[in-house]
Amino acid sequence: MLWSGWGDPALARELPEQVRALLRDFLGVRAPDVPAVGLESVRLPPVALPGPLLGALAEVVGPAYVLTSHEARVRHTRGKSTPDLLRMRAGDGSAAPDAVVLPGSHEEVAELLRLCSAERVAVVPFGGGTSVVGGLTASGSGFAGVIALDLGRLDRLRSVDLESLVAAFEPGVRAPEAERLLAPYGLTLGHFPQSFEYATLGGFAAARSSGQASAGYGRFDDMVVGLTVATPTGTLDLGRAPKSAAGPDLRQLMLGSEGAFGVITSLRLRVRRAPGERRYEGWRFGTFAEGTAAVRALAQEGPLPAVLRLSDETETMIGLAKPDTIGSGGAGCLLIAGYESPPASTAKSPSPGLPASASGGVPPVDGQAAPGWGSVTARRSGAAAVLARMGGEPLGTEPGEAWERGRYSAPYLRDSLLAAGATVETLETAGFWANLPRLYDAVRLALAGALGSPLVMCHISHVYESGASLYFTVVTAQEGDPVGQWERAKEAVNAAIVEAGGTITHHHGVGRDHRDAYAAELGPVGVSILQAIKARLDPAGILNPGALIPPPTT
């Protein structure tokens, strides 16, 4: 992973000429005066943790797994939001942890939490490092120091229960590795966020992630049936059955807890049969309102495709819905529908040497990803009838295939845009169908008020019977202080979302960037409940201080 940007540097993307012209002529983008610094020039504070404390950490995990090198600290500084990257490109490593600690087991995590509580060391759980909401920026104020607790060594598939279709994983498994480990069983998680290449299963659960195929496979929090969580006051082992009436579901308390209540050390996840058949296609609608009505009809009447996303007029025109052909978009609004279905018989016995449940064996029901999925043909013809009835024009498979090829490309484009002098950032919210137009207008208005004439694109990509999420991409010319410029815009948008009755985040999480708006969303009683839980599980307040939980008012 590029330390100051996204992904594999070998996959860096040049800006197409049409995009350069658009940036120059319509947004007034000019190359920044100061180029990005090199890794070795990032300014870090001195290591605050005293030697004996570093030694005590090393006694728990082994000396090889306590890192204080310049590079390790830089690579664990902040996450991957645009302000994070702008700060890193400017050489600002002021939020660096003092040390990176890599535990190898649940017991080591639990021991580290005990030690850090006793010694007042702040602990920031670190999965893939892809947070875009300031979820990895701990405040070291009032602590002896800060460690990044990198869960990368906890990277195993522990078991597969083929009867229940449940797989137990450690939290540091990255999404592509999870798919690779499930493939021999003919299974998939079906979780494909745009951060797929680097994010981890623990991070997905901790931040309530949602993937691009959420219409078919559900959000990540829908997939979690069990969790083990180490907290400074003990271990929670949650999830004896998929659903239960035994009081409030504490799994829900840990999902979205963003490292502030404990460290997820194991996850039991619902898995599905891997698809053998796929078809991704495009539809055009005259306006975003018409397309939204069609998406709502699918969400409420079915049948739902696995992937369902609708770009507004601007996103369609720019072509961001198909990042590998950016700059060549069309008119109207592009809808992408992706259908997936497992082959008629996909059940596999695990190969020798693969972990399986005690029962193991071949599952009883073949060839059905989830009840009611049916074949691609059947599902597509049902959905196509709805889309045509709602005014859609079929565009064939080319737009769908272009979207699929480019589905992980946009973050690479962001790096080129930043280097060219444009700020590009994404933000998201969700609301009920009846309130979605108001929410859409409120966000666009707030961005225009804060940034002048930015380019604002939007799509709907996660749908429910009662509502949907709106995902915005914003491009604007960088000012002298691009971080301050974006922070002002973000503050205005957060206020507009709260005011317009939306939720402050549908899937990015709260971190630091959404904490105040989250408090407004919860109200004072809700906030006091969170604070009480935090005080019970983490009395010394060492876990991810400053993130998620609004501080008590004095």
Ligand SMILES: Cc1cc2nc3c(=O)[nH]c(=O)nc-3n(C[C@H](O)[C@H](O)[C@H](O)COP(=O)(O)OP(=O)(O)OC[C@H]3O[C@@H](n4cnc5c(N)ncnc54)[C@H](O)[C@@H]3O)c2cc1C
């Ligand atoms: C380019 C890009 C595209 C993205 N696209 C999507 C998308 O399509 N959908 C989506 O949902 N999100 C997306 N995100 C956001 C991000 O990938 C998700 O929030 C993801 O869930 C974070 O996973 P991670 O492993 O990187 O966690 P991290 O970023 O390392 O951590 C996220 C938070 O969880 C905590 N945490 C991590 N692991 C644990 C653990 N084991 N126990 C307790 N706490 C833990 C951290 O302390 C932090 O607060 C995107 C981000 C980027 C940069």
